[in-house]
Amino acid sequence: MLKGLGGLGDMTKMMKAAKDMQDKMQKMQADLETVTVTGESGGGLVRATATAKGELTALEIDPSIFVPSEKEVVEDLILAAIKDAQKRAQDKMQSEMSRITQELGLPADMKLPF
Structure with missing residues (x-):
């Protein structure tokens, strides 16, 4: 497609890969707002629920x-x-960040800006 233009074709591929990564990261960030995790203590007497982004959403205490x-x-x-x-x-x-980096073919231990 861009034959004879030297590294321009590679630059186009890199820009597309960067855009794909940005899109996947934005989707992952949105998904993490809906995923919840529950922490507990006292053998389940106290339970705290938070989004995967760390926002506390509920607290249950056994009376x-x-x-x-x-x-x-x-x-x-x-x-x-x-x-x-x-x-x-x-x-x-x-875990989600690792999954995204692997899907994009990046090293598993690569630190992304989040």
């Missing part, structure tokens, strides 16, 4: 842990559940 003398334990369980949800969200995002 059996509401004992006034156990206030600090409840607070610790809540924090642990939130941290677990955030870690799962981060892991999910990393």
